[in-house]
Amino acid sequence: MRQSSTFNLPNILTYGRLVAVPLVFGLLFWYGQGEQRWWAFGVFALAGITDYFDGYFARAYSQQSALGRMLDPIADKLLIAACLLILVADGTIAGLAIWAAVIILCREILVSGLREFLAELKVSVPVSKVAKWKTTAQILAVGFLIAGDAGETILPGTKLIGTVLLWVSALLTLFTGWDYFKAGIVHVIDQEGKN
DSSP states (O other), rough: OOOTTHHHHHHHHHHHHHHHHHHHHHHHHHOOSSGGGHHHHHHHHHHHHHHHHHHHHHTTTTTOOOOHHHHHHHHHHHHHHHHHHHHTTTTTSSSSSHHHHHHHHHHHHHHHHHHHHHHHHTTOOOOOOHHHHHHHHHHHHHHHEEEEEEHHHHHHHHHHHHHHHHHHHHHHHHHHHHHHHHHHHHHHHHHHOOO
């Protein structure tokens, strides 16, 4: 009897990342000042680590599933988007750095829409290596920014490092967004020609 992939280890890790979204958001919203910020950082760091391990275990134990392929990028995008929103709201991301957050959010929405359209055409757009670097840069940037002032007591410049990494991830976001757009627009134009 074939075991369901719904509750395999990679998918459980992805579910954990989805649960982390409201947890991190709530911790930053209600307890986002001083040392209590470490709780939010801890949950976020754990969620970020699962992003690596769910893919690793899926490949290592041949537990890839359609559910996992669907939920993994959704979990990533929700976690990053929720954190960016609350970090802008609490003033951790301020000034010109808000534009980096806007670039990241806009790209994620645009690429998700493109992927949904292409899925209807049965066209797969594989995740590139640069897109994986982008996700890593986003996780690191948001991690440093969540640590914020609490992190400054341990590593002076924590917020600056987070802001620089946020801009790096925004640039990688633009690059990968353009890559996806170029790969997808051919199919969009082809579909228009058929109508």
